[in-house]
Amino acid sequence: MNYQALEQQLQSLYNSCSDSDQLLQSICDLLREGVSHYDWVGFYFKNGDKRELLLGPFSGEPTDHTVIPFGKGICGQVALSNENFIVPDVNAQDNYIACSITVKSEIVIPIIKDGDNIGQIDIDSHTIDAFSQADVHLLEGICKKLATIL
Ligand code: SME
Numbered sequence: 001m002n003y004q005a006l007e008q009q010l011q012s013l014y015n016s017c018s019d020s021d022q023l024l025q026s027i028c029d030l031l032r033e034g035v036s037h038y039d040w041v042g043f044y045f046k047n048g049d050k051r052e053l054l055l056g057p058f059s060g061e062p063t064d065h066t067v068i069p070f071g072k073g074i075c076g077q078v079a080l081s082n083e084n085f086i087v088p089d090v091n092a093q094d095n096y097i098a099c100s101i102t103v104k105s106e107i108v109i110p111i112i113k114d115g116d117n118i119g120q121i122d123i124d125s126h127t128i129d130a131f132s133q134a135d136v137h138l139l140e141g142i143c144k145k146l147a148t149i150l
Contacts, residue, residue, distance in 0.1 A: 001034035003138050009034070010142065020150055021057055027142060028059035031123070037130040038123050040099070044068060044075050045119035053079055056119070063099045073097030075122055078108045082117045084136060088129040104128040109139040113147040 001009075009030055017023035028041040042058025051070040055063065070079045073096055078085050087106040090096050096106075103124040111119045121139055125131065 003134055006030070006034050006138065007141070010145075014145060014149070023149070024146075025057040025059070028057050032059040035135075037125045037127045039103070039126045040122075040124040042122050043119055044079075044122060046079065046117070051079075053119070060124070061100060065097055065099060068097065071095075074106055074108050075120060078110050078120050079117060082110050082112060084109050084140070086131050086136070088131075099124065102126050105130045107131040107135055107139065109136070109143050111143040111146050111150070113150065118147075118150065 010027065013023060013026050013030065017026060024043050028043070032038050032041045040058065040060030042060070043056035044053035045056050047054045053068040053070070053075055055066040065073070068075045070076050074085050074087055074093070075097070077095060085108045087093055087096070090098070090103055090106055103126065105125045105128055106123065108120050108122045110117050111121070121143060123139070
């Protein structure tokens with residue numbers, strides 16, 4: 001699916017889903033099915049006042065990493081930096097939490113609501129160096145929209 005078609009499908013999800021968990025799940029399923037280099041798509045959210053992330057809705061293989069302390073792995077680093085993190089080759093990262101040996105690259109984009117980093121979208125790919133600025137644009141758009149909904 002091209003990214004323009006995806007944007008249209010996302011728009012109909014925003015318009016039709018009233019339950020936020022259902023919306024997040026539908027976004028994960030749409031992205032994983034619609035983009036060939038997206039092999040695992042999930043959301044992590046800050047756990048209240050704790051300095052940790054909790055796994056939310058996801059699409060793909062179940063992961064053991066349902067709780068990630070701030071600072072640990074790519075996700076935990078984004079929880080602190082509030083910046084996008086693209087990892088072209090996960091094997092070149094020291095601070096990385098491996099979910100599967102099949103994962104080769106990863107992208108994490110934070111969801112910033114009213115200046116606070118409330119969570120993130122995390123995508124794994126079985127392709128090395130899979131993510132481009134087109135992915136950043138698509139995913140930033142989703143995170144910006146979610147910041148107005150969640
Ligand atoms: N690789 C992530 C952990 C989450 S899994 O990709 C689902 C990280 O290093 O934070």
